[in-house]
Amino acid sequence: MPTLRKSTLFFLLVALNLLVLAALSLHAEVRSGQLPAQRAASRALVRQLKLSDLCLFTEARYTRHPAMADRHAPFQDHPLALEHFPSGSLVSPPALRREAK
Amino acid sequence: MNRSLQRHLNILDFALSSLWRRKGKNLALLAVYTLIIFIIASIVFFTQALKREADLVLQDAPDLVVQRMVAGRHDPIPVSYGTGIAAIRGVSEVTPRFWGYYYDPVTGANFTLVASDDQELKPEAISIGSGVARTSRISIGDFLPLKDIKGSPVLFSVQKIFPSSSELVAADLIQLRQEDFQRLFDFPAGRATDLAVSAGNPAELETIAAKIVHDFPDTRPILKSEMIRTYDSVFDWRSGMVLVVLAVAVLSFIIFAWDKATGLSAEEKKEIGILKSIGWETTDVLLLKSWEGIVISLSAFLFGVSLGYLHVFFFSASLFEHALKGWSVLYPEFKLTPVIDPYLICLLFLLSVGPYVAATVVPSWLAATVDPDAAMRS
Structure with missing residues (x-):
């Protein structure tokens, strides 16, 4: 059996990697098709209980409901208080909101 | 076979042999490079998937939530406000x-x-x-x-x-x-x-919100689009920890690209000198170094992206788990819907492969333009 050139081996490795990426894209497509049924349970609860936030971080009220939190919530003890909760560092300040005028 | 293609293949063969000669150093380089791409790809996949999930799930959230603010803080709202809000044109329902x-x-x-x-x-x-x-x-x-x-x-x-x-x-x-x-x-x-407000026509929400603030100055209306946008900003690349992790990954990439760009080892310079003295053109040397850069960066990119996808969508982003959990005792266990955004993948490709190849080629070009004799003696 003739020995393969190093360049051929390299291209085979790249092709194999591209094949893996294509398989992962296919996986993403198939899973996207399957998950609406699973997501339906979440959407039904959001509709029924009129929920406004995702349950991602349960450690502080302003990270549990970032959309509902007031602007001062992370600094509740005093204006220059340091952030207590690790997930607070994940949550950026809310987008500009309509404030009471 | 086409002559130009044959030339490229010959130079690639030589580049691979050259990389293999210094396999310890190059394998370590490949591992570090793959790790950086893996971290960036994991963040991209994770944040994109969460943003899309929030967007889809919160489509059924209330059109508008009205809070009462007292001294800058959220306070229980009188249910009687609901009657006034329900009277605003365009409001179909108000639920406490x-x-x-x-x-x-x-x-x-x-x-x-x-x-x-x-x-x-x-x-x-x-x-x-x-x-x-x-x-x-x-x-x-x-x-x-x-x-x-x-x-x-x-x-x-x-x-x-x-x-x-x-x-x-x-x-x-x-x-x-x-x-x-x-x-x-x-x-x-x-x-x-607070009060959940439904509107018959979503286009009227902004006007309804403005009217609520006008009629009830102590309230703060939050639109559904703002709820969804909150998650966009939480998982935006500019926000909090995502920025910190990205900055660390990008900085380490810059450091190690800088290391490549600031000079070649004496051995590499000598190699370029020998190649030039036996008749290689400067363009051949540049082609050789470009192929070396492409082999390392392309392999790292492909490994890193695939590993990032597996980490986020097969292993539920377990490496980020501790950062996300924080102090919480109760942590949701969920599987994210995979999202591959071709734009972000192309951007990652351009930002990772391009600069690295440039960082490999530029010092080689400087070395290749020096007299071969001087290069071998240096």
């Missing part, structure tokens, strides 16, 4: 929402209590999220003691557990009847936590 938090001293977890008028729910019965069931180790028919405002425990029987597929919105939820909620917290009569 009763919800709050409960810290469970037994498990150390924070629960979200939501009151509803679900007729199927019996008095002193609750529906709980899978996260609550898991943390408190209870199932249907068991009792969950919750302390009321006076400190006396009230036993609630678990009537239903929300499906585990709803953990992303309901892991920490406890649904109970409105009278139980009011009794537990001694919630002031005639007040609600």
Whole structure:
């Protein structure tokens, strides 16, 4: 059996990697098709209980409901208080909101 | 075979042999490079998937939530405000929402209590999220003691557990009847936590919100689009920890590209000198170095992206778990819908492969333009 050139081996490795990426894209497509049924349970609860936030971080009220939190919530003890909760560092300040005028 | 293609293949063969000669150094380089791409790709996949999930799930959220603000803080809103808001043109329904938090001293977890008028729910019965069931180790028919405002425990029987597929919105939820909620917290009569407002025409929401602020100056309306945008900004690349992790990854990439760019080793310079003295053109040397850069960076990119996808969508981003959990005792377990954004992948490709190849070629070009004799003697 003739020995393969190093360049051929390299291209085979790249092709194999591209094949893996294509398989992962296919996986993403198939899973996207399957998950609406699973997501339906979440959407039904959001509709029924009129929920406004995702349950991602349960450690502080302003990270549990970032959309509902007031602007001062992370600094509740005093204006220059340091952030207590690790997930607070994940949550950026809310987008500009309509404030009471 | 085409002559030019044959030339490229010959140079690639030589580049691969050259890389293999210094395999220890180059394999270490490939590992570090793959790790950086893996971290960046994981962040991209994770944040994109969460943003899309929030966008899809929150489509059914209330059109508008109206909060009352007192001294800059959220305060229970008089239910009577609902009558005034319902009279605004375009508002189809106003529903008071009763919800709050409960810290469970037994498990150390924070629960979200939501009151509803679900007729199927019996008095002193609750529906709980899978996260609550898991943390408190209870199932249907068991009792969950919750302390009321006076400190006396009230036993609630678990009537239903929300499906585990709803953990992303309901892991920490406890649904109970409105009278139980009011009794537990001694919630002031005639007040609600906030008001959920529905509008017949979503295009009118901005106008309705402005009218609410005008009529009730102590309120703050939050639009559904703002709720969705909150998650966009939380997982935006510019925000919080995402920025920190990205900055670390990008900085390490710059450091190691800088290391490549600031000079070649004496051995590499000597190699270029020998190649030039045996008749290689400067373009051949540049082609050789470009191929070396492409082999390393392309391999690292392909490995890193695939590993990032597997990490986020097969292993639930387990490396980020500790950062996301923080101090929370109750953490939702959810599977994200995979999202591959071709734009971001192309951007990652251009930002990782391009600069590295440039960082490899530029110093080689400087070395290749020097007299071969001087290069070999240096």
